[in-house]
Amino acid sequence: MGRLDTRRIAQYLLVLVIAVTINFLLPRFMPGNPLALIAGVDVGLLTPEQRAEIVTAAGLDQSLLQQYVQYWGNLLTGDLGFSYRSSRPIIEMITERLPWTLLLTLASLAISALVGVTTGAISAWRRGKASDLTSLTTMISLESMPPFWLGMLLISGFAVTLGILPSFGAETAASGLTGWDRALDIAQHAVLPVATLSIVSTPAVYLTMRYSMLETLGEDYIRTARAKGASEARLLFRHVARNALAPVLTVLAIRLGFAFGGTVVIETVFSYPGLGRLTFEAVGGRDYPVMQAAFLVFTIAMLLANLAADLIYPVLDPRTRASR
Amino acid sequence: MMKTLNRTGSNTAWLRLLAMSLALALLAAACGGGDDEGDDDEGVDTEETADAADGDAATESSDPSEGDTESDSDGDAVLAEPDEPASGSDAATTLRAGMIGDEASLNPYTYITGFPGWNLLMMQYDSLMQIDGDGIPQPWLAETVDVSDDGLTYSLTLAEGVTFNDGETLDASDVAFTVDYFLNNSQSRFSRALAGVTGAEATGDLTVDITLEAANPSFPLSTLSDVPIIPEHVWSEVTDPENHQFDSVTNVGSGPYVLTDYAPDQSYTMEANPDYFRGAPAVDELVLVQFADDTGAQAAIRSGEVDVIFDGVSPEQVPLLDAQDPIDIVQGPEFSTDLLYYDASKAPFDDVAVRQAMSLAMDRQDIVDTVFLGAATPGSAGWIHPDQVSFNPDVETTTDVEQANGLLEDAGYTDSDGDGIREADGEPMSYELITPSDNTLRLRTAELVSEMLAEIGIGAEVTSVESTTWEEAVWPGFDIANGRNYDLAMWGWSAPIQADASRVASLVHSDPSIGALNLTAFSNPEMDEVAQALTVEGDPDTRLELIGELQTLFAEQLPFVTLLYRDGAYAYNSEVYGEWEFIAGQGIVSKLSLLPAEARP
Numbered sequence: 001m002g003r004l005d006t007r008r009i010a011q012y013l014l015v016l017v018i019a020v021t022i023n024f025l026l027p028r029f030m031p032g033n034p035l036a037l038i039a040g041v042d043v044g045l046l047t048p049e050q051r052a053e054i055v056t057a058a059g060l061d062q063s064l065l066q067q068y069v070q071y072w073g074n075l076l077t078g079d080l081g082f083s084y085r086s087s088r089p090i091i092e093m094i095t096e097r098l099p100w101t102l103l104l105t106l107a108s109l110a111i112s113a114l115v116g117v118t119t120g121a122i123s124a125w126r127r128g129k130a131s132d133l134t135s136l137t138t139m140i141s142l143e144s145m146p147p148f149w150l151g152m153l154l155i156s157g158f159a160v161t162l163g164i165l166p167s168f169g170a171e172t173a174a175s176g177l178t179g180w181d182r183a184l185d186i187a188q189h190a191v192l193p194v195a196t197l198s199i200v201s202t203p204a205v206y207l208t209m210r211y212s213m214l215e216t217l218g219e220d221y222i223r224t225a226r227a228k229g230a231s232e233a234r235l236l237f238r239h240v241a242r243n244a245l246a247p248v249l250t251v252l253a254i255r256l257g258f259a260f261g262g263t264v265v266i267e268t269v270f271s272y273p274g275l276g277r278l279t280f281e282a283v284g285g286r287d288y289p290v291m292q293a294a295f296l297v298f299t300i301a302m303l304l305a306n307l308a309a310d311l312i313y314p315v316l317d318p319r320t321r322a323s324r
Numbered sequence: 325m326m327k328t329l330n331r332t333g334s335n336t337a338w339l340r341l342l343a344m345s346l347a348l349a350l351l352a353a354a355c356g357g358g359d360d361e362g363d364d365d366e367g368v369d370t371e372e373t374a375d376a377a378d379g380d381a382a383t384e385s386s387d388p389s390e391g392d393t394e395s396d397s398d399g400d401a402v403l404a405e406p407d408e409p410a411s412g413s414d415a416a417t418t419l420r421a422g423m424i425g426d427e428a429s430l431n432p433y434t435y436i437t438g439f440p441g442w443n444l445l446m447m448q449y450d451s452l453m454q455i456d457g458d459g460i461p462q463p464w465l466a467e468t469v470d471v472s473d474d475g476l477t478y479s480l481t482l483a484e485g486v487t488f489n490d491g492e493t494l495d496a497s498d499v500a501f502t503v504d505y506f507l508n509n510s511q512s513r514f515s516r517a518l519a520g521v522t523g524a525e526a527t528g529d530l531t532v533d534i535t536l537e538a539a540n541p542s543f544p545l546s547t548l549s550d551v552p553i554i555p556e557h558v559w560s561e562v563t564d565p566e567n568h569q570f571d572s573v574t575n576v577g578s579g580p581y582v583l584t585d586y587a588p589d590q591s592y593t594m595e596a597n598p599d600y601f602r603g604a605p606a607v608d609e610l611v612l613v614q615f616a617d618d619t620g621a622q623a624a625i626r627s628g629e630v631d632v633i634f635d636g637v638s639p640e641q642v643p644l645l646d647a648q649d650p651i652d653i654v655q656g657p658e659f660s661t662d663l664l665y666y667d668a669s670k671a672p673f674d675d676v677a678v679r680q681a682m683s684l685a686m687d688r689q690d691i692v693d694t695v696f697l698g699a700a701t702p703g704s705a706g707w708i709h710p711d712q713v714s715f716n717p718d719v720e721t722t723t724d725v726e727q728a729n730g731l732l733e734d735a736g737y738t739d740s741d742g743d744g745i746r747e748a749d750g751e752p753m754s755y756e757l758i759t760p761s762d763n764t765l766r767l768r769t770a771e772l773v774s775e776m777l778a779e780i781g782i783g784a785e786v787t788s789v790e791s792t793t794w795e796e797a798v799w800p801g802f803d804i805a806n807g808r809n810y811d812l813a814m815w816g817w818s819a820p821i822q823a824d825a826s827r828v829a830s831l832v833h834s835d836p837s838i839g840a841l842n843l844t845a846f847s848n849p850e851m852d853e854v855a856q857a858l859t860v861e862g863d864p865d866t867r868l869e870l871i872g873e874l875q876t877l878f879a880e881q882l883p884f885v886t887l888l889y890r891d892g893a894y895a896y897n898s899e900v901y902g903e904w905e906f907i908a909g910q911g912i913v914s915k916l917s918l919l920p921a922e923a924r925p
Binding site: 051082085086087088093096097152155156159160163166167168169170171173174267268269270271273277278280281286 | 589792
């Protein structure tokens with residue numbers, strides 16, 4: 001297992017601080033303010049005192065520095081604050097949505113890893129043949145598809161026209177289902193969003209795997225193995241694929257980090273109750289505390305994914321082990 | 325002597341108007357919240373929650389200083405009947421209604437937007453009066469409502485045998501408690517709805533007197549039909565209502581439904597209250613499913629996953645949905661507006677000739693036909709909707725490009741360099757026309773407006789910006805004291821503003837304390853005078869005259885250009901349930917629609 005030296009840890013901490021700072025600043029540079037929450041005619045009728053009260057309640061009358069210090073203080077004590085919109089504790093809002101986002105991201109990551117690695121390996125093995133060119137073309141076209149459009153297409157086909165899959169939500173509302181029936185219901189609801197996410201994330205895995213394989217295939221030790229009479233299957237899986245996996249792992253780790261953010265579009269299209277949807281609504285409502293918390297979760301997910309890649313990489317590829 | 329407010333009798337006419345404005349106000353309340361831009365897609369104004377302009381106006385109409393809202397008029401035709409009445413199944417075991425966005429835990433202090441938040445809240449609670457399908461307040465929890473001659477005291481007698489859904493009786497002390505509670509814990513919208521109330525006193529088990537600071541003819545509509553009665557035995561223990569963490573399923577009210585489950589960003593489940601004092605609801609279980617946007621909701625009604633949608637559907641979706649069996653559409657006029665705004669304090673828009681030319685250049689019917697596919701009414705240059713009784717038929721709205729060009733030529737705006745754009749003081753008359761990116765219909769309207777302005781040599785470059793950016797430009801900080809940062813903008817107000825002629829003062833008056841919504845920085849002494857007179861005048865005939873005069877002035881001075889008024893269209897599955905009551909501005913999903921015919925007012 002690879003180990004992290006102090007320098008590495010310092011790097012991660014620095015990135016975290018910068019990310020948190022950006023998280024803090026971005027919403028405050030966006031136009032609009034919490035008064036928009038009571039927008040409309042009503043706002044025009046507020047007295048200056050009432051306006052001030054709203055701004056004070058949101059802590060926006062303090063200097064940026066004061067707000068920043070307080071923000072860190074709260075973060076370090078695990079206090080994410082309350083939502084402006086719903087007045088609910090944000091930590092609660094996040095924890096009830098996190099499982100849904102995890103379900104979508106992990107399922108689609110697993111599918112895209114499996115499909116991407118397998119097809120990428122086969123494609124590279126048959127480099128230049130018709131099957132390689134077909135899958136290459138298909139993957140490149142899939143990669144260029146906008147996720148929201150793909151999602152709407154799937155809804156239109158499978159939910160509206162065929163009527164065989166639900167078009168929205170994580171489970172049937174008020175179904176009263178429990179146990180396996182509920183699990184089945186949840187699985188059905190996850191099919192279209194997971195399919196959309198998988199389709200858009202498979203090509204990157206496929207392409208990385210294919211190129212990485214091609215590179216490995218050219219290595220001397222492969223020629224040696226081949227010369228020693230290793231079987232094709234043994235050659236493909238034992239020697240080539242295994243060594244080609246390392247870069248793919250990095251891609252997967254990064255995708256895992258991105259996947260969290262990527263669910264914003266998918267969860268909106270499928271009205272799925274995860275973190276992405278929470279973010280979408282918070283941005284729309286200028287709900288600063290919720291926005292910050294959601295972005296913070298995305299940031300941490302990204303850092304953790306990178307960290308995981310850093311730790312696992314040396315296991316796969318001994319050459320990258322830190323010497324000490 | 326006391327006069328009794330009810331459907332018959334001499335008060336009907338003004339009550340109708342009040343009712344209408346309340347209905348609109350409530351409905352507009354529905355549009356309040358200004359929450360996420362996501363919902364603000366192409367639709368009638370009632371669904372534009374993101375539109376800052378579409379405010380939570382119920383509270384506004386409750387402001388006693390607003391006074392009477394069109395107490396003139398015989399009241400007919402103000403709230404037009406739906407073009408197509410709803411029909412279909414008259415009872416359902418489970419009804420699934422699609423809504424857009426989350427409304428948090430549905431109690432009077434935490435629900436988020438006026439629409440659909442208030443409508444959902446009122447499924448669980450009752451108000452003292454209830455507006456009917458025509459938007460007129462009718463007796464509800466209060467069986468009789470008597471007002472003293474000076475208009476300062478409302479004496480109510482409550483219906484007998486009303487219970488909260490935890491079994492406790494609802495009596496006069498709960499009403500008095502509700503008034504006190506909202507007045508003392510001011511973070512609720514209902515505190516503003518009760519502004520001007522000095523107190524409420526239980527004079528018996530079922531009788532209560534509510535006293536006002538000043539007579540307010542719109543009180544039954546704006547307050548009695550708006551404020552939910554909360555149980556004293558529950559709320560007397562709640563000291564910090566805004567941050568009180570209610571268990572979302574323990575809201576206790578007297579309404580026809582009880583909230584039994586809330587899954588954030590997913591759904592609300594409500595069960596019928598079989599003991600409801602007006603009779604058991606026609607729908608046993610109401611499941612409100614949340615969508616992130618209206619595209620999702622429309623796909624779901626087409627796939628049969630939901631049976632009705634709270635928000636209106638956009639004009640281009642109407643034929644598509646209507647063609648699909650068993651989906652039906654209820655349509656009717658609503659008074660939300662689409663307007664062309666300019667900063668009238670800046671050259672050249674400070675020149676009335678320029679404003680007149682711009683209005684003349686607008687082919688309003690073309691916009692209605694092209695963008696709204698006919699589902700709207702062309703705007704009157706005098707601002708007031710032609711279906712309103714106070715509409716002044718002498719005000720003509722014409723399209724005349726030649727005359728417009730003539731006006732500009734005469735005023736000295738010529739195209740000296742021959743590039744097709746006129747010059748004002750040597751500068752080309754080219755401006756940015758900003759419009760919110762999430763409102764497709766408004767964006768398309770802007771593009772047509774730009775083409776029409778080009779015909780009179782005025783350049784308008786349509787810039788579509790994120791909706792809060794747009795709000796910040798037109799209405800920085802929602803306070804006109806901050807000035808304005810735009811030249812041309814698309815804008816719109818929700819129905820109540822159009823429905824209540826007294827509100828014109830807030831749109832055009834040059835004194836910011838009166839013209840709080842004067843986003844075009846318009847200033848004209850004559851209009852100030854008439855608009856202000858309207859806010860205090862009580863005599864119906866004089867009011868009608870003033871409104872007529874105001875429209876003439878409006879068409880002449882053009883504080884802004886009224887392009888059109890949108891219609892509403894609501895989709896439902898007639899096989900599941902079809903007894904929908906269309907209330908202009910509230911759509912069809914409200915308490916009334918779910919009660920059996922005999923329980924409706």
